[in-house]
Amino acid sequence: MSSKDEIDINAYVDGELTPEERLEVLAVLRKDPDVAREVCELNNLKSQLELAYAHPPGLGERSKVRRRSTWLTLAASILTLSIGATGGWIAGHNDSAADRLVLLDPAGRGQAPATAASDETRIVFHITTPDQLAAGELLDEVENMLQAYQHEGRNLRVEFVSNGEGLGFLRQGLSQHQARIHQLAENYRNLTFVACQNTIDRLRVEQGIEINILPDARIIDSGVSHVVERQKEGWAYIRV
Amino acid sequence: MKKYVYPFVALLFAFFMPASQAAVEEGYSKQKVVYHVNYDDPKLQAAALRNIQNHINAVGAENLEVRVVMHGNGLALLIVPEALERLPKFKHANADDQMAARIDGLKQQNVSFKVCANTVRGRKVSMDNDLYDVDEADIVPSGVAELAKLQHEGFVYIKP
Numbered sequence: 001m002s003s004k005d006e007i008d009i010n011a012y013v014d015g016e017l018t019p020e021e022r023l024e025v026l027a028v029l030r031k032d033p034d035v036a037r038e039v040c041e042l043n044n045l046k047s048q049l050e051l052a053y054a055h056p057p058g059l060g061e062r063s064k065v066r067r068r069s070t071w072l073t074l075a076a077s078i079l080t081l082s083i084g085a086t087g088g089w090i091a092g093h094n095d096s097a098a099d100r101l102v103l104l105d106p107a108g109r110g111q112a113p114a115t116a117a118s119d120e121t122r123i124v125f126h127i128t129t130p131d132q133l134a135a136g137e138l139l140d141e142v143e144n145m146l147q148a149y150q151h152e153g154r155n156l157r158v159e160f161v162s163n164g165e166g167l168g169f170l171r172q173g174l175s176q177h178q179a180r181i182h183q184l185a186e187n188y189r190n191l192t193f194v195a196c197q198n199t200i201d202r203l204r205v206e207q208g209i210e211i212n213i214l215p216d217a218r219i220i221d222s223g224v225s226h227v228v229e230r231q232k233e234g235w236a237y238i239r240v
Numbered sequence: 241m242k243k244y245v246y247p248f249v250a251l252l253f254a255f256f257m258p259a260s261q262a263a264v265e266e267g268y269s270k271q272k273v274v275y276h277v278n279y280d281d282p283k284l285q286a287a288a289l290r291n292i293q294n295h296i297n298a299v300g301a302e303n304l305e306v307r308v309v310m311h312g313n314g315l316a317l318l319i320v321p322e323a324l325e326r327l328p329k330f331k332h333a334n335a336d337d338q339m340a341a342r343i344d345g346l347k348q349q350n351v352s353f354k355v356c357a358n359t360v361r362g363r364k365v366s367m368d369n370d371l372y373d374v375d376e377a378d379i380v381p382s383g384v385a386e387l388a389k390l391q392h393e394g395f396v397y398i399k400p
Contacts, residue, residue: 123388134278137312141358141384236388238276239399 009035013042033205036198043198043222120155122235126227127166129240132176135169138240139180146188156190159230163196163223166240167203170195172212185216196223268299274395275308276387280316280332282339288400289342292351301349307390311356311383315365318343318353323370329363335372343372356383 011017012025029036125142127135142158149156160169168174170193175181184191197219200211213219220226231237273295277288288308296304310317316332317339324333335343343353357379360367367374380386391397 121388121392123384134312138384141311141382144358145382145385236391237397238384238387240278 009039009042013039029201030205033202036202036205039198043225120157121149122157122159122230122233124159124161124227124230124235124237126223126237126239127160127162127169128164130165130168132169134240136177136180139177139184142191143184146184146191150188157192158188158190159192159194159235161194161196161223161227161230162217163199167195167199167211170214170217172214175214178214181214182216193217194223194226195219196221196226198222268303270303270305271299272305272390272393272395273307274387274390274397275306276397276399277308277310277314277317278312278383280313280330280334282316282332282334284400285314285317285334286339286342289339289346291398291400292346293342296346296349296351304350305395306346306351307386307395308351308353309356309380309383309386309390310354311359314383315355315359315363315371318355318371318374319365320370320372323366327363327365327370340372347373352378354378354380354383354386356386357381359383 008017008021008025012022017025029039125138146156146158162168162170169177170181172178181193185193193214193216195213195217198221200213200219203209203211227237275288275292277285279285292306292308295306308317313330313332316330316334318335319327319330319333320335321333324330327333347353353374355371355374355378358381359365360379365371367376367379387397
């Protein structure tokens with residue numbers, strides 16, 4: 001890999017590329033698993049750094065920059081989607097899930113932190129292990145909570161984020177909980193399932209197979225960045 | 241609106257920085273931390289308890305409030321070895337003498353161990369006969385809900 005590519009990858013991870021440049025990098029990522037893994041690691045590192053320094057006092061300037069880069073990322077993703085470069089998953093995409101608040105709103109609307117003062121409990125479960133037995137027990141536990149909150153008229157939002165070895169939980173053919181997830185997603189509008197595009201891309205390249213995600217799940221760029229954003233918004237975080 | 245408030249807050253912080261900086265240099269300030277255990281590997285569990293001891297050593301027991309929340313397989317940490325044969329849903333019972341000594345040591349340093357009632361009920365665990373040194377006050381209605389509640393109360397989440 002040339003040094004020019006390395007510069008491009010860093011700029012890509014930092015969201016500093018133009019949409020056209022971003023597409024070029026995406027094309028490289030599809031072909032080269034090493035580069036894809038490197039981007040994944042850079043993304044992880046960046047997210048962990050962001051979380052570590054999530055709330056330093058008096059860094060208004062920095063958060064403005066971040067917001068701009070989020071817009072750029074969003075603009076690039078929309079362009080990517082519009083020219084159909086992401087391929088087939090949109091075809092099987094479930095529209096009824098679209099109105100649920102999963103994509104992060106860059107302006108932060110409707111995402112007030114769930115502090116002790118807020119009346120909504122928000123929990124994000126980060127599924128990173130292949131243990132589907134434990135995931136099943138977790139679904140029991142979450143269903144109990146959803147029922148209890150509904151019964152008592154209290155607000156609760158729950159999100160499952162699968163990436164890395166945890167992606168099997170949301171993969172068609174591999175998930176042992178497909179019917180259960182479908183039934184829960186139908187019954188509870190305040191429950192969402194999210195799969196990581198980075199992991200999907202990596203598996204596609206490494207194993208040369210098509211990765212199909214359950215129709216009840218949405219796909220986001222990076223699972224790790226997503227759980228970091230959720231924590232910044234005040235969601236409780238539980239890793240499984 | 242927020243855009244204009246932040247620089248002002250920053251200025252305030254800059255103003256009071258010298259005082260808070262001094263406090264930081266004297267050591268860590270008070271911390272509230274919840275450790276999450278839902279796995280039954282005895283090595284991982286022993287390592288988790290070691291993490292907590294190291295955490296206490298660094299911060300000072302007087303500055304640190306620790307809750308260990310266990311559910312699912314994680315309950316194996318407190319299951320006494322002789323109970324294993326009457327608990328078919330568990331593969332490990334890790335509360336041998338050595339582990340019990342570690343748990344006792346931590347309890348004397350402001351660490352409490354919380355057990356999920358759903359797991360106790362679902363896996364037919366007897367609080368008195370199967371678990372090491374657990375009483376009614378150590379049982380929480382749901383391990384998952386407890387983890388969320390503690391984070392809203394300002395506890396930092398760590399999963400070793």
